[in-house]
Amino acid sequence: MTADISTIDPTLVGTTATRAERGRSRVPWRFLGGRVLFYAFTAWAAITINFFIPRLMKGDAVTAYMAQARGQIQPEAEKALRLMFGLDTSTSLWDQYLNYWGMLFRGDLGISISSGMAPVGDVIASALPWTLGLVGTATVLSFLVGTVLGAVIGWRRGGRLDVLIPITTFLGTVPYFWLGLIFIAVFSTLLGWFPAGHAYELGVEPGWNIDFISQVVSHAALPAITIVIASIGGWVLGMRNMMLTVLDEDYITVAQAKGLPDRRVLWRYAARNAVLPQIQSFALALGFIVGGTLVMEMVFSYPGIGLLLLNATNAKDYALMQGIFLVLVLAVLIANVLADIAYAILDPRVRETEA
Amino acid sequence: MTTLEFSHVTKIYNVRGSGQLKALDDVSFTLRSHQTIGLVGQSGSGKSTIAKILTQLEVPTHGEVRLDGAPIPRRGAGLRSYRQKLRMVFQDPFASLNPSHTIRHHIERPLRLDHVVGRQDVDAEVRRLLERVRLEPDAVMERRPHELSGGQRQRVAIARALASRPALLVADEPVSMLDVSIRLGVLNLLADLQREEGLGVLYITHDLATARHFSDEIIVLNQGRVVERGPADDVILRPRDPYTRELRAASPDPEEFFRNRTTQTSGGAR
């Protein structure tokens, strides 16, 4: 009893697929859906942590707060603050929790005593773009340069470029803020190449003109360069290790045996597969990058979220601190979602398991 | 005399995303002491699932397994007593031993767990077991698995299985990952042990030739269902089911090869 050969589609032999999927890149909804669900859970956890932290404090936070504000808060604001810090003994814990969520949905994050009683949301909104610009550019640059460098080093396996690995790793162990301080001392105070701090010259009106933009760029250069140099080591090392693993695979040998030029094998075959775990670790490293950028802003007096957090910490402005934490968590989560989407698009295995 | 009844067992796995997989479909057989059953089938036929159910690493979806008439308890002293009576030899000699521990540790554990001998006799018993599987105890006991060859490791695995003095042995493709030249040695060892200890052995394999060599009865499994069973010679030499015939046709028979050659060289005269 032999099977009728003519009815067997040779491309389907050995698979359980009923139709061969060719070409189209399908969106793996279930994978993304699972990730979004997880991030929603994380956001909930962060908000709940934020809710509970002031309640761990000994003593009445609001009274101390009020004393610091020197009587500039209205009674309604005081009640709102009590709600936010959970010291309103007239309502139960659960009600306070629900009220907290209500406040959040209305965009009300409280009043910032260290910023002239302005609403926390507004204060953060004015500082956020600076941080996003700095973090965004620096991270993308560091990732790209580091990954390319790591790919080349991995390809050459023991060439002269290998010496870059211990150098970049050493630079990575140096604390961000210290590197920033040294760079200011050297490149700004001593050599005068870059300005020492802030996002633009004091007293200048922000506007969309060439003068302002060039100031922004020159002021952002040193902090960005510091972040890039400090973080590049991780990308280089990770990419190089993945390249070594990938280059041992048989399909690389097949590609070379087919006669493909080295450059094509390096970039279209090896690097493309080695970069996938990098994207995953990119999402994880985000939290770390955010931390580093915050400190960088403190060092360079860059008017972003980091500087805001520093001032809030020193002034014990709890409302602002909590608001910043929430905004940061949300930003990190959104970035993670984007990274997951990128990963899902790039890795065909994720797409195909949904088939 | 111990009897194991595998009775109308069906096993269904829920696979995330693509529904259900029926690994076994109404499989039944009986394994007794002093008897070897060969369970034959290709990859994916459900052989390993049977092994997992027998060692209580999986539970049947329908049907049950009975030892001496009583169903297998799920926990407690009854389960331990069952485990002591039925032991398994795994397929992969490289993975079935813990790389961090010595051979002595591997054989001592079942002895201690089941209190087979008194504490002062454990060392002597380990040596005795190693000698039974024809390994030199002093050379092997303090070594770690990666220092031994595949054949030696499989012998250690057999010794470990025999430690608790079981009545029944499940051998899940015990030689398929060994070099061809040493397979016969290990199989013969198993046959000798089976005879000397009066074990009931379930020999799981995809290799018809060794199944015939080694077993009294053969059961053929295809996609989770029993398609044929009977005395070994009957099933191999006079297969009735079309799948069994395909299996037989697929395995090379050296005698046939030489028969064909001699007819050719003698000019086609038959």
Add this chain to the structure above:
Amino acid sequence: MTTPATATLLMTPAPTPPRKTFLRQLRASLAMFANAKSAAGLIILGIFILVAIFAPLIAPYDPTAQNLTETLEPPSWRHLLGTTHIGEDVFSQIVYGTRGVLVVGFLATIMATVVAILVGVTAGYLRGWKSESLSALSNVFLVLPALPLMIIIASQFQDPPLVLIAAVLGLTGWAWGARVLRAQTMSLRNRDFVQAARANGEPLYRIILVEMLPNLMAIIASSFVGTMTAAVLGLTTLAFIGVIPVSNLNWGTILFWAQQNSAFPDYWWWYVPAGLCIALLGVALALINFGIDEYVNPRLRSAGERARALRKKGMKAHSAVTAVRTGGEDTP
């Protein structure tokens, strides 16, 4: 039935294997630290530990002793690393600061690693929703940005004791190790020897402690080292920002004072050594981790060496075609 010759005779009659002395077992279990990189890292770490232990003997002055006649002096024989704005000896501060860094660093790392092992190995061994929820828990802590969380928690306390600081650092550091351990435990769990142990009726605690844990030691060591690096960086950063009270002297506090008192850029002796120490400790830990990595993944170790050896013989490491060697060259 002939006895198979392979099993017994081909085994060279080895002399009885060396006795399992404690020293020998210790050396075997420390094999992952045997290569050059690990050794270098361990030596540097050891020096720091010694400095921390013998700080009172090494430091010439009390770190907070003020001397207003010798402020902001550059390094000299009296003050090896110069003085601060109120005459404190920077060298003594660095020496005593080592204590602060190492004590809190080790404490935080031990806490984080214990939690990571508990959560990670359990999550790896269990199946189903229990495993998934533990994994979700560790992922939450991975995604949350560590520094802001630490700042918020630490700033709630007026004068937190050492243990509390360590706990805060550990809280943000355990998740990575848990994730790695869970993955490794899951792959171990499916290995045959674990199945064999389960089939033999080994109790659960023995399966985890005796069978699986020894195979996880390399990962745990690597995770420990990595977590310590993060803890040290986190501690010094928090101290630099000023969130941790200055009563806990560490290298970050030195930088905090330097920053507060406009030490930049002129008084380099005040701020350069502290940062260098942090970097050096980080390098030592990274070296130890490299060493463990190479022990676990031999591909990394030999890739560079092989390529260099090939290049010496005139062949490129990544060429696909094996070069045909003409006569006159040495055979390998």
